[in-house]
Structure formats: structure tokens, C-alpha cells
Amino acid sequence: MSVAPVAAPRVAETPIVVDAGKEPRRFTLGSLPLNLALILLTIIWIIPTLGLLVSSFRPGFLISRTGWWTALFPPYQFTLQNYTDVLQTNNLAASFVNSLTIAIPATVLPIAIAAFAAYAFAWMKFPARNWLFLLLVGLLAVPLQMTLIPVLKIFNVLGLSGNFFGIWIAHTAYGLPFAIYLLRNFFGALPTDLFESAQIDGAGPVTMFFRLVLPLSVPALASLAIFQFLWTWNDLLVALVYIGSNPQYAPMTVTIANLVNSLGQGYELLTAAAFLSMALPLVVFLALQRYFVRGMTAGAVKG
Amino acid sequence: MNADWLPYLVGAVVGVPAVLVLYIVGTDWLIRRLPPATHPRIRPWVWVAPALILVAALLIYPMIATAWISLLSKDGTRFVGLANFANVLSDNSVLIAIRNNILWLVFYTGLVLIFGLILAVMADRVPYESGVKSLIFMPMAISFVAAGIIWKFMYSYQPKLPGVAQTGTLNAVWTSLFQQQPIAWLIDHRINNFALIFAAVWIWTGFAMVITSAALKGIPPELMEAARVDGATELQVFFRITIPLLAPTLTVIGTTLVIFALKAFDIVYVMTGGLYETDVMARRMYGEMFNNSNFGTSAAIAMLLLIAVIPVLVFNLRRFQFQEAIR
Numbered sequence: 001m002s003v004a005p006v007a008a009p010r011v012a013e014t015p016i017v018v019d020a021g022k023e024p025r026r027f028t029l030g031s032l033p034l035n036l037a038l039i040l041l042t043i044i045w046i047i048p049t050l051g052l053l054v055s056s057f058r059p060g061f062l063i064s065r066t067g068w069w070t071a072l073f074p075p076y077q078f079t080l081q082n083y084t085d086v087l088q089t090n091n092l093a094a095s096f097v098n099s100l101t102i103a104i105p106a107t108v109l110p111i112a113i114a115a116f117a118a119y120a121f122a123w124m125k126f127p128a129r130n131w132l133f134l135l136l137v138g139l140l141a142v143p144l145q146m147t148l149i150p151v152l153k154i155f156n157v158l159g160l161s162g163n164f165f166g167i168w169i170a171h172t173a174y175g176l177p178f179a180i181y182l183l184r185n186f187f188g189a190l191p192t193d194l195f196e197s198a199q200i201d202g203a204g205p206v207t208m209f210f211r212l213v214l215p216l217s218v219p220a221l222a223s224l225a226i227f228q229f230l231w232t233w234n235d236l237l238v239a240l241v242y243i244g245s246n247p248q249y250a251p252m253t254v255t256i257a258n259l260v261n262s263l264g265q266g267y268e269l270l271t272a273a274a275f276l277s278m279a280l281p282l283v284v285f286l287a288l289q290r291y292f293v294r295g296m297t298a299g300a301v302k303g
Numbered sequence: 304m305n306a307d308w309l310p311y312l313v314g315a316v317v318g319v320p321a322v323l324v325l326y327i328v329g330t331d332w333l334i335r336r337l338p339p340a341t342h343p344r345i346r347p348w349v350w351v352a353p354a355l356i357l358v359a360a361l362l363i364y365p366m367i368a369t370a371w372i373s374l375l376s377k378d379g380t381r382f383v384g385l386a387n388f389a390n391v392l393s394d395n396s397v398l399i400a401i402r403n404n405i406l407w408l409v410f411y412t413g414l415v416l417i418f419g420l421i422l423a424v425m426a427d428r429v430p431y432e433s434g435v436k437s438l439i440f441m442p443m444a445i446s447f448v449a450a451g452i453i454w455k456f457m458y459s460y461q462p463k464l465p466g467v468a469q470t471g472t473l474n475a476v477w478t479s480l481f482q483q484q485p486i487a488w489l490i491d492h493r494i495n496n497f498a499l500i501f502a503a504v505w506i507w508t509g510f511a512m513v514i515t516s517a518a519l520k521g522i523p524p525e526l527m528e529a530a531r532v533d534g535a536t537e538l539q540v541f542f543r544i545t546i547p548l549l550a551p552t553l554t555v556i557g558t559t560l561v562i563f564a565l566k567a568f569d570i571v572y573v574m575t576g577g578l579y580e581t582d583v584m585a586r587r588m589y590g591e592m593f594n595n596s597n598f599g600t601s602a603a604i605a606m607l608l609l610i611a612v613i614p615v616l617v618f619n620l621r622r623f624q625f626q627e628a629i630r
Contacts, residue, residue, distance in 0.1 A: 041425075045505070048505065065468060109316075112320040146608070149605070204331065233446070241592075267459070274452040274453065
């Protein structure tokens with residue numbers, strides 16, 4: 001049910017990070033054309049984001065007249081006006097708080113609930129364990145769209161739509177299959193001896209879970225948290241359906257999508273709004289990218 | 304601002320996990336009062352119950368309900384059999400959405416895999432690999448809404464008139480460097496679907512690249528060295544050794560991309576709203592639900608999405624079982 005990658009391939013068992021900053025190797029084709037092509041591709045990849053960033057600091061009357069690249073040459077004309085405008089008049093400051101209000105519980109809750117279930121799936125034997133887990137693996141691929149109408153009907157009856165309660169519950173449930181899948185694989189890869197010796201010392205499942213499994217699983221929990229936070233922060237569809245266009249509770253994605261409809265070509269405001277919504281995920285990404293990447297490939301950390 | 308929500312927020316973030324811990328510790332205390340033989344029969348269910356109840360209520364039950372709703376009339380009062388499916392599949396605009404999903408499926412999946420593979424292999428050979436990979440991976444962190452604005456701006460189009468400059472990056476390059484007429488990237492039917500797809504390719508290439516790159520580093524360099532010693536060219540090494548060894552990884556990335564291609568929503572919603580023949584199934588399903596309040600049709604489209612995803616689902620299950628077998 002998650003947009004998160006269904007499963008990762010079986011790859012090297014070494015920790016996988018973007019900057020596998022080991023000794024560079026295999027320079028057989030380290031030639032000029034290769035370097036030029038790679039640098040060119042990288043530049044092409046960052047130009048769209050660069051254009052957005054530069055434009056968000058340009059006065060509106062210039063954006064509609066000249067390309068953003070002209071701002072890179074003198075005379076320099078930059079302004080913070082777009083940001084103050086969009087924060088004050090377009091409800092974006094409130095939306096920022098709403099996005100946080102949605103994303104924080106929507107990150108904490110599924111991980112808390114999934115951790116207990118994942119532990120049971122990894123280390124307890126019970127009938128139906130295997131087919132229940134198979135069901136969760138199957139749910140990873142099921143489109144969210146299959147749930148929207150009935151869940152919205154339930155939420156409407158219970159008064160959970162149009163405010164934060166419904167979206168917290170929805171994100172929690174939608175995040176569970178991937179969270180249980182990832183944590184169960186990680187918990188299951190912990191060495192058996194650890195549990196055996198703890199059992200000999202008289203530790204029960206509760207003690208082992210809190211004293212042994214959780215402390216050892218901090219990397220997995222961290223990558224899952226980053227994943228779930230970015231997903232819920234960036235989500236549009238779930239918020240559109242369960243919060244609707246109620247501006248009082250709308251997260252940034254919904255507010256900005258509405259701005260696109262109402263402004264059309266007002267790129268000075270759209271670019272500033274988009275950058276405000278990107279700022280937090282980019283900080284999270286840059287600070288914690290090794291965990292982010294590990295989370296993506298973690299399904300395969302071991303088997 | 305929603306200051307009155309702060310108690311609920313704290314309650315959700317602190318209170319719910321605390322209740323959960325109390326529940327586990329409390330039931331364990333109770334279980335320990337019972338005869339030991341019953342423990343393994345009760346305890347696992349206590350631990351999985353909260354997750355299973357949520358999954359049953361918000362995923363399993365709704366799936367069954369959606370299947371049922373797809374057989375009901377617009378307002379859900381009458382049983383109409385497969386009429387919704389017949390209507391949907393004879394509606395030209397839905398057929399266009401299905402065609403577009405197929406375009407997404409083929410071109411989005413293919414291009415992401417190819418770009419990801421090429422970039423992973425190229426980056427593997429330069430000392431500034433980590434920098435390149437970070438920059439290309441970065442779009443994965445931002446929302447599709449923000450990416451939609453980024454690309455709407457890239458594709459921005461002005462009619463060719465004296466004194467009107469092309470402020471969209473692509474049209475500026477196209478008109479000045481190649482001396483061509485400006486293109487209405489998001490409106491021109493021949494190209495707009497590809498314009499949307501490319502925005503998604505831009506976001507997801509980093510995903511394919513990072514995973515491919517990790518798999519690439521798992522290939523023993525001796526294999527390639529041996530081939531080179533035997534006189535294989537770089538291209539032969541790439542096509543005869545690297546690609547076959549990466550095939551399982553590429554397949555797995557491909558399944559993730561296929562699911563995303565079928566569910567594509569945000570990019571289309573933000574960039575064109577499904578106009579100009581760019582609609583896709585997920586956007587259409589949302590439109591039927593909220594703009595037309597036609598739940599029967601909406602559920603029927605959701606069912607079509609589910610049916611389309613079944614081959615991937617089966618593939619995932621098989622792969623999972625295989626992995627479990629060799630664990």
C-alpha cells in the first residue's frame with residue numbers, strides 16, 4: 001500500500017550508502033568523454049531545481065519577461081518579497097504547521113505499531129504466521145485507490161474526515177505493510193544466539209524487545225522514520241481525499257496544488273511556495289541521506 | 304493556526320505509543336499468570352493485533368467494499384452488475400487515460416531503468432561519484448507537487464511574438480540554440496504525455512541509480528578483469544557481464560516503477576489536471592469520486608488498477624517466497 005519501494009534487490013551485504021566513499025576503483029574508462037558526459041548529465045539534472053530556486057528570489061515583473069538564467073548576471077535584482085507574500089497572503093505558514101501536524105504522528109504511529117508486529121513475525125511462532133505475512137507482502141503492491149471510497153465513507157460517519165484524526169489513522173494503516181515488512185526483515189536478521197542467551201538469563205519477550213531488539217535496530221528504525229516522514233510530508237492524494245480542500249487543515253502539498261490552479265502562471269509565488277515545501281525534506285535528506293538510502297535498499301540487508 | 308490541535312498532537316505522538324507499551328506490558332503480565340503451555344498460543348496474537356486490526360479495517364475491508372461498490376449504481380442504491388465496467392471501457396476519455404497509463408508504464412519504467420543504469424555505471428568510474436549521486440538522487444526527497452511546479456516552469460511556453468521572450472528553460476534552448484518554433488509542451492497532444500512522464504523520470508532516476516549502483520558494487524571486479532584480459536571490449540563487458548548480473552536487481556526496481564506508473568497521480572493533477580488528453584486512471588478515479596460523486600464508476604476504475612497490478616503482485620509474492628526459501 002505504500003509508495004515506498006516494494007522491495008529491494010539482493011545486493012551487497014555491506015551497508016549501502018550514497019557515498020560509498022571507499023577507494024575509487026576501475027578507472028579503465030576514466031577518460032575525458034566519460035567525465036564530460038557525466039558532468040553534463042548532472043548539470044541537466046540540477047538545472048530544473050536551480051531554475052526554481054533562482055526564480056523564487058526574482059521580482060515578479062522580471063520572471064514573466066526574462067528567463068531565470070538572466071538573473072545570474074549583473075545587474076542583480078533579488079528580493080524576498082515572494083516569500084513574504086506567499087507566507088502572508090496564501091496561507092502557507094499555516095499549511096507548513098499543518099504538514100508537520102500531519103507528518104509527525106503519521107511517522108511515529110505506524111513505526112510503533114509495526115515494531116511490535118514485526119517482532120512477533122520475526123521471532124514468535126504462531127499458526128497462520130506465514131500466510132499473514134504473505135498477505136502483507138501482497139498488500140505492498142495494492143493501489144491505495146482501492147481503499148479511498150470506503151474509508152472516506154467510514155471517516156465521514158465517524159467525523160474523522162476534514163480534520164487531522166482521519167489522515168493520521170489513514171497514513172498509519174497505509175504505512176504498516178511496508179514498515180512491518182522492513183522491520184521484520186531487519187529483526188529476523190539479528191543473530192539467534194543473542195536471543196538464546198537472553199532467554200537463558202531469564203529474559204521474556206518484552207524484556208528482549210525493549211532491551212535487545214530496539215537498541216540494535218536504531219538504524220532500521222531511523223531509515224523507516226525518514227522514509228515515512230518524507231512520504232507523508234510529500235503526500236498529496238491522501239490529504240486531498242481525507243482533508244479535502246478545507247484550507248484550515250490543508251498541508252502544503254494541497255495548498256500549493258490549489259495555488260497552481262488559482263494562479264496559473266504566477267511563477268514568482270509558485271516557485272517560492274514550492275521551495276518552502278521542499279526546504280524541510282531537503283534538509284532531512286542532506287543530513288540523513290545514508291539512512292534514507294539504506295531504508296530504500298534495506299529490504300535486502302539480509303536475504 | 305491550529306494551536307487547539309496541540310493537545311491532540313501530543314496525545315497522538317506520546318500518548319498512543321505509551322498506551323501501546325502499557326498494553327504489551329500489561330497483557331504480558333496477564334499471560335504470565337496463565338499456564339506456560341498457553342503462552343505461545345496467545346502472546347503472538349497480542350503483539351500483532353493492533354497492526355492486524357488497522358490493516359483489516361483500513362486496507363482489507365475497504366478493498367472488498369470497493370469491489371462491491373463497483374457493481375452498484377452511481378449513488379450506491381442499485382445493483383447494476385458490470386455496467387460500470389462497460390460504461391468505463393466504452394468511454395473514450397477513460398480509454399485515453401488507459402492509453403496514457405500504458406505510455407507511463409513503458410516509457411517511465413524504461414527510461415528510469417536506462418538512465419539509472421547508465422548513470423550508475425558511469426559514476427562508478429569517477430572519483431567524484433558520491434557528489435554526482437547525491438545531486439541526481441536529490442529530487443527523490445521533494446514532493447511531486449513541488450516537482451510539478453519545477454517542470455511546469457521548465458516547460459513554460461509563450462507564443463512566438465515580437466518582444467516576447469521564452470522564459471521556460473526548454474523553449475529558450477529550443478528557440479535560441481536550435482532556432483525552432485516554441486513548443487507548447489504541456490498542451491500539444493503529440494508530446495504532452497511524454498513531457499509529464501519525463502518529469503517523473505527526473506524524480507525517480509536517482510532511485511534506480513542508487514540501487515543499481517549498490518548492486519554493481521557487489522559484482523566481483525575479477526569477473527570484469529578476466530573478461531578484459533581475454534580481450535573483451537568495454538561494451539562487451541557491459542552487455543555480456545554487467546547487464547546479466549544486474550538483471551535481477553533491475554527487475555526488482557522495475558516492479559516498483561511499474562506500480563508507480565499505474566498509480567501516477569500527483570504529477571498529472573498538478574501539471575495539467577488531466578486536461579489535453581493527459582489524464583491517467585488514478586486522476587480519473589479521483590475526479591469521478593469528487594467532481595462527479597460517481598462512486599460506482601470510481602470504484603470500477605480502482606478495480607481496473609488492481610487488476611493491472613496483479614501480475615506485479617504475483618511476481619512479488621513468488622520472489623518473496625523464493626527469498627524465504629534460501630534464507
